[in-house]
Amino acid sequence: MHLDQNYASRVAKHLLGLPHNEAFGVFWEAFLKGAKEGLWIAPPSPFHVLELHGGYLLPTFRRMFEEVSGGLWVRPWQEVVRRQAERRGLVLEDLLTSEGSWERPADLDPLWDLLDLELSGSFYERTEQAARFIAGRLGLGEGAFRLPFVATLSRLLAFRSLEAARRERLADLVDLVMAATVAPYADAIGTDRYLREALLRLGLHQAAYSGRDREVLAFARWLRMRRDEAERQSLS
Template sequence: MLVYLDQNYASRIAKYLLALPGQEAFGEVWEALLALEGRVVVPPSPFHVLELHGGYLLPTFRRMFAQVSGGFWVRPWPDVARRQVERGGLDREDFLWRRGSWDEPADLAPLWGLLDLDLEGDFYQRAAAARAWVRRRLGLGRAAEAAPFFGLLGRLVAFRSLERTREERASDLLDVVMAATVAPYARVLATDRYLREALVRVGAGVRTWSGRSGEVRTLARWLRARAG
C-alpha cells in the first residue's frame, strides 16, 4: 500500500517525534504506519525537499522516512509525467525509484505562470486549456493530454480558477503539481483541507484525509484496521 504524506502531515509527525506539543493525533498516524511495517510504502519526494528549505525538521524527516519508505523516493514530477505518456498508462516503476536525494528539490520553473492563466468557459473548457498549456510547456504532443498527470492537473487548475473565495497561497502551484503527480499512484494522500476538497470535487479517485484533528484520527483508525 502506498501512502503519501504531504508537507503539512509530514511536518506535524516530525514535530510529534520531536516531542513538540499539540501533535498527538499525528502521533497516532505515525504509530499506525509503523504497525504496517512491510505492508506500506511512505516515500519522501522532491516536493518535501523544496518545502523544507533545509530547515530544522530535515534531520527528523530523514530518520522518519528512512523507517517507512522502504528506501523508495517519488521520482521528479517531469519524469513521472513523461513516463506516463511513453507507457500509455500507470506503472509504479514510473513513480518510485531509489535515487532521490535530500539535496534535490522539485523544480517548478517549467510551470511558472500556470495558475495565472486567464481561463475562460466552463469547468471542462478550463481543464482542457490548462492541459494543453502544460503539455506545450513540456514540449509534448497532443496525445500527452490523455495521461493521468495532465488530466488531474487540468481539473485541479480549473477547480481553483472557479473557486475564488479562498485567498491564494505561495504554495498553490506546488500543491496542484504534487497532487497530480502523486494521486494516480497512491492509495492514501494525507494533505490539507483545501486540497482534499479539491481532489474529492474533481474525482481524483484517491482516499484523502485533511489535517483536521478528527480526520487525522480517522486516518489513524483506518490504517490500524489495515494492520489488523
C-alpha cells in the same frame, strides 16, 4: 501512500515533542506499524526537499522516511510525466526510484506561471484550456490530455479557478504539481484541507485526509482497517 509536507511536518513536530500534534502521534503509530509489516510505504519526494529548505525538521524527516520509505523516492515530476508519455499507462515504477537525495528539490520553473492562467467558461472548458497549456508548455505530443499527470493537474486548476474566494498562497503551485504527480498512484494521501476537498470533490481520490484532528484520527482508523484486512487474508 503519500504524506505531503504539511502532514509529514506535523508528524515530525510530534516526534520532537512539540504541542498540539497529539493526533499525529496516533496516526504515526498506526502508519509505522503497517510500514514495518510491509503493508505500505511512504517515500519522500523532491517536493518535501523544496519545502523544507534544509530547516530544523530535516533530521527528523530523514529518520521518519528512513523507517517508512522502503528505500525509495518519488521521482522528479518531469521524469514521471516523461515515463507516462512513453508508456501510455499507469505503472508504479514510473513514480518510484531508488535514487533520490535530500539535496535535490523539485524544479517548478517549467510551470512557473501556471497559476496566472486565466481560465473561463464551464468546468470542462477550463479543464481543456489548462490541459492544452500544460501539454504545450511541456512539449507533450498527441494524447497528452490522457496522461494521468496532465488530466489531474488540469482538473485541479479548473477547480481552483472556480474558487473566487480562494486566496493565493505561495505553496499552491507546489501542492498542485505534487498532487498531479502522486495522486494517480497513491492508495492514500495525507494533505491539507483544501487539496483534500479538491481531490475528493473531483473524484480524483477516495482516501485523502486533511490535517484536522478528526481527519487524522480517521486516517489512523483506515490504516488499522487495512492491517486487519491484510491479517484476515493471510489467515484464510
